[in-house]
Every structure is written in C-alpha cells, then in structure tokens.
Amino acid sequence: xxxxxxxxxxxxxxxxxxxxxxxxxxxxxxxxxxxxxxxxxxxxxxxxxxxxxxxxxxxxxxxxxxxxxxxxxxxxxxxxxxxxxxxxxxxxxxxxxxxxxxxxxxxxxxxxxxxxxxxxxxxxxxxxxxxxxxxxxxxxxxxxxxxxxxxxxxxxxxxxxxxxxxxxxxxxxxxxxxxxxxxxxxxxxxxxxxxxxxxxxxxxxxxxxxxxxxxxxxxxxxxxxxxxxxxxxxxxxxxxxxxx
Amino acid sequence: xxxxxxxxxxxxxxxxxxxxxxxxxxxxxxxxxxxxxxxxxxxxxxxxxxxxxxxxxxxxxxxxxxxxxxxxxxxxxxxxxxxxxxxxxxxxxxxxxxxxxxxxxxxxxxxxxxxxxxxxxxxxxxxxxxxxxxxxxxxxxxxxxxxxxxxxxxxxxxxxxxxxxxxxxxxxxxxxxxxxxxxxxxxxxxxxxxxxxxxxxxxxxxxxxxxxxxxxxxxxxxxxxxxxxxxxxxxxxxxxxxxx
Numbered sequence: 001x002x003x004x005x006x007x008x009x010x011x012x013x014x015x016x017x018x019x020x021x022x023x024x025x026x027x028x029x030x031x032x033x034x035x036x037x038x039x040x041x042x043x044x045x046x047x048x049x050x051x052x053x054x055x056x057x058x059x060x061x062x063x064x065x066x067x068x069x070x071x072x073x074x075x076x077x078x079x080x081x082x083x084x085x086x087x088x089x090x091x092x093x094x095x096x097x098x099x100x101x102x103x104x105x106x107x108x109x110x111x112x113x114x115x116x117x118x119x120x121x122x123x124x125x126x127x128x129x130x131x132x133x134x135x136x137x138x139x140x141x142x143x144x145x146x147x148x149x150x151x152x153x154x155x156x157x158x159x160x161x162x163x164x165x166x167x168x169x170x171x172x173x174x175x176x177x178x179x180x181x182x183x184x185x186x187x188x189x190x191x192x193x194x195x196x197x198x199x200x201x202x203x204x205x206x207x208x209x210x211x212x213x214x215x216x217x218x219x220x221x222x223x224x225x226x227x228x229x230x231x232x233x234x235x236x237x238x239x240x241x242x243x244x
Numbered sequence: 245x246x247x248x249x250x251x252x253x254x255x256x257x258x259x260x261x262x263x264x265x266x267x268x269x270x271x272x273x274x275x276x277x278x279x280x281x282x283x284x285x286x287x288x289x290x291x292x293x294x295x296x297x298x299x300x301x302x303x304x305x306x307x308x309x310x311x312x313x314x315x316x317x318x319x320x321x322x323x324x325x326x327x328x329x330x331x332x333x334x335x336x337x338x339x340x341x342x343x344x345x346x347x348x349x350x351x352x353x354x355x356x357x358x359x360x361x362x363x364x365x366x367x368x369x370x371x372x373x374x375x376x377x378x379x380x381x382x383x384x385x386x387x388x389x390x391x392x393x394x395x396x397x398x399x400x401x402x403x404x405x406x407x408x409x410x411x412x413x414x415x416x417x418x419x420x421x422x423x424x425x426x427x428x429x430x431x432x433x434x435x436x437x438x439x440x441x442x443x444x445x446x447x448x449x450x451x452x453x454x455x456x457x458x459x460x461x462x463x464x465x466x467x468x469x470x471x472x473x474x475x476x477x478x479x480x481x482x483x484x485x486x487x488x
Contacts (some may be wrong), residue, residue, distance in 0.1 A: 003387075029397055034387035057390050092421050097411065098404075140404070141411040143247070143278035146301050153273055160401050163385050164343075202482040210432045214475060222466035231458060238444040239483050 001165035003034045011037040011111045013118045025152030026053030031058035033159035039066045079113040083134035093137045101138045102161040135220045172213035178225035196236045199243045245409035247278045253353045268298030269396030275302035277403035284311045323357035327378035341415045344383045346405040422469035426471040440480045443487045
C-alpha cells in the first residue's frame with residue numbers, strides 16, 4: 001500500500017467536536033502517521049489557539065482543514081464511509097475493528113476512490129442518523145470497565161492501523177468494472193427510493209418504523225457501484241411513471 | 245490471552261515526564277485498554293491537577309501510581325524490559341514494532357513474569373544508558389515527515405496492541421438480528437424482481453443484456469437477511485398492484 005495514495009484518498013472527519021485541543025491532537029496523530037486531510041463538521045470552537053498548541057508540528061493540517069456545516073457535504077464525494085461507534089445498535093450494522101477497517105479502506109484506496117472516517121462528539125459520539133450514512137461501523141476494542149476513548153486517541157489508533165498497511169501485505173486489489181457510487185449518489189438513491197415507496201403506499205413517512213434504515217443498511221453493505229445505482233434509479237423512474 | 249493476566253504482569257513506566265497532562269492522558273489510554281499499573285520515574289511535576297483532568301475516569305490509576313527515583317528500582321522485578329525508541333542507535337539492538345512487541349510481552353506474561361514498557365521524555369526520549377537496560381527496543385512506525393508522537397499517544401498505540409491479544413476479529417454475522425435469507429428465498433426474490441421489472445417495462449426478457457446478472461450480484465454481495473427480503477418483496481407487491 002502506498003502511503004501517499006492513502007493520504008490522497010482518505011479524509012478524517014471530526015463531527016461537532018467540542019474541544020479545540022482535541023482537533024489539534026488529532027491533527028498531530030494524523031501527521032505522525034502520514035495522513036493530512038482533516039475535515040471538520042460544525043466544530044464548536046475553531047479556530048482556536050489550543051488546537052494549534054496541541055497540533056505541535058502539525059499546524060499545517062489545521063491551516064488546510066476543510067470545514068463543513070453538514071456531514072452530507074463533508075462526505076459527498078466519498079465511496080466508503082466508516083463511522084466510529086462504541087455503542088451497540090438496535091439494528092446491527094456491519095462492524096469492523098481498526099485492523100479490518102484498514103484492510104477495507106486499503107481496497108477502496110487501491111481503486112482510487114474517496115474514503116471518509118467519521119469520529120463523533122466527545123460526549124456522545126455519532127448520532128444514529130449519522131451512523132446510518134456509513135457503510136461500516138468501526139469499533140475500537142476497549143476495556144468494559146472504561147470504554148470511552150479520548151477523541152484524538154481514537155484517531156491515533158485508526159491512523160496507526162492505516163500506517164501499518166504500509167508494512168503488511170494487503171489483499172490484492174479487487175478488480176471491479178465500475179466506479180463505486182459516492183455518498184451523494186447513494187443519498188439521491190435513498191431519497192428516490194423513499195419517494196417511490198411512499199407513492200406505491202408501501203411506506204408511510206408519518207409512521208416510518210425502521211424501513212428506510214433497514215434499506216440503507218442493505219444497500220450500504222453491498223457498496224453499490226455507479227451502474228448499479230443507475231439501474232435501481234431507472235427501475236424507480238419506471239415505477240414513478242406508472243403511479244403518477 | 246487473559247487481559248487480567250496482562251494487567252497483573254505488565255507495567256507502563258514513564259521516565260522523567262515533563263508534562264503532568266501527559267501522565268493523565270497515558271493513564272486514561274491504559275485504563276481504556278484494560279491496563280492499570282502505571283509507574284513514574286522522577287516525574288518533573290507530579291502530582292498535579294492537570295494529570296487528574298486529562299485522566300478523566302482513570303484518576304484511580306494516578307492514585308495507585310508507583311513513583312521511583314531511578315529506573316533501576318522501577319524495573320528491578322521485571323523479566324522483560326521493552327524500551328520505546330524512535331532513533332536509530334549506534335549499536336543496533338533488537339527492534340520490534342508494537343504488534344511484535346505485544347506478542348513477545350504475551351509470551352512472558354504467559355510465564356507469569358513481569359514486564360516493563362518504558363516511555364521516555366517528551367523532548368528526547370530514553371537515554372542510551374536506559375535503552376541499554378532493555379531486552380527489546382520498540383519502534384512505532386511513523387511518517388518520516390513528522391515522527392515525534394505525543395507521549396500518551398505512544399502509550400495508547402502500545403496498549404491497543406496489547407488489548408488485541410485478547411480480541412478476536414469481529415464477525416459481523418454473529419451479531420445480526422435476523423437470519424440470513426436462503427438461496428431459495430433469494431431466487432424467489434430475483435424471480436419476483438424480474439417479473440416486476442418487466443411489468444413496469446424497465447426490462448425486456450427478450451433483450452436482457454446483463455440487467456438481472458448485475459442485480460443478482462448487487463444483492464448477493466449484501467447477503468440479505470430474511471426481513472430485508474420480505475421488505476423488498478413487499479415493495480415489489482405494491483408495484484405489482486399498481487401495474488396490474
């Protein structure tokens with residue numbers, strides 16, 4: 001695995017971080033491991049000199065940071081979205097540990113497609129609707145006695161595992177015939193799907209139960225490519241013409 | 245590997261740490277990974293409330309910390325001494341990465357013998373005479389551009405690797421909430437899908453191209469569970485009622 005390729009295609013996305021010191025420490029952890037693309041979604045207190053102090057010699061990452069208001073915008077161009085999560089969910093999602101995550105990320109980078117790794121709020125992590133944007137949930141093994149890792153520490157562990165791709169032989173590139181769909185393309189698909197399910201009266205948005213969550217999980221698991229998304233949307237359009 | 249045994253026999257030794265915040269952050273990193281034996285050699289500024297603040301819920305490790313004046317005293321009862329080191333040395337020493345170090349440490353713990361892992365000063369690491377006390381030198385892989393890890397981050401990476409001795413790779417299907425669909429159920433789904441695609445005139449069975457093959461590949465990749473198959477077929481039925 002080429003570390004420069006990893007750096008080119010992987011971004012670390014910190015969602016609604018409270019403490020600027022953690023942003024700086026995360027930047028340092030990234031640069032130590034050869035990563036540079038730091039993205040912030042609605043940080044509470046940034047820029048801030050505490051971030052610069054904790055970043056030490058990684059202040060350049062703070063200078064080039066991308067800041068977005070919404071998670072959707074931050075991950076729109078990514079074909080693999082990995083969300084760190086400590087909690088058990090009511091609807092289980094595909095879960096990987098940092099080592100497995102690094103392998104999966106390596107495969108997508110080998111296809112020259114974008115990856116986002118999401119880290120949630122210090123206090124309560126990622127929200128369910130954010131986790132439902134993710135293809136994979138990443139769980140860092142911890143003690144049951146004290147499972148709450150500091151945010152920058154979590155970034156360090158994941159960045160370290162990515163660094164090791166440099167040393168480990170990873171599985172040969174999966175040869176795929178089509179580019180993977182981006183997060184934005186998938187969200188358009190899910191919107192289209194929900195509209196259509198509603199039109200054919202299979203889905204009631206006022207009583208959604210877990211329908212869209214389950215369908216998201218199903219399709220995200222498959223990591224659809226762009227042609228597959230086009231096929232599904234073509235089918236949905238044909239259904240729309242029937243019902244309108 | 246029994247995590248309790250690891251905790252019983254492994255101590256983390258911080259040598260002449262300058263910043264009390266790093267001591268606290270190291271304590272938290274240890275407790276997150278199931279370690280509790282923190283040892284300090286001549287800390288510059290300890291105890292200090294900054295250490296307690298950064299330790300968060302690991303303040304108990306600071307309360308039970310052992311403080312020594314000399315490294316010799318700190319490691320006297322240890323059978324394996326591992327010293328973290330970034331630098332190349334004039335006299336080469338056996339060097340391991342964190343993963344290899346965890347394996348070596350595990351072997352000694354299995355023999356119920358003591359292990360010390362040494363972390364040096366923030367500014368200049370361990371001195372040569374301290375490194376010459378070590379059986380193994382531990383080098384954390386880093387970027388050549390910026391190789392100086394924060395002290396507590398280095399503790400986090402090594403503690404994480406020790407934790408993994410105790411951890412089996414996650415198997416997503418083991419925690420799934422629904423039984424996976426059988427091949428027969430999937431074939432019924434694909435038949436139903438093809439009929440429906442034809443009814444809405446998106447698919448022409450006389451000119452199939454690769455449509456069904458691509459849809460099969462998409463859904464098979466996701467390994468649908470039975471509830472997901474039922475949802476998809478419910479949607480298809482709703483479309484059928486519209487078109488018939």
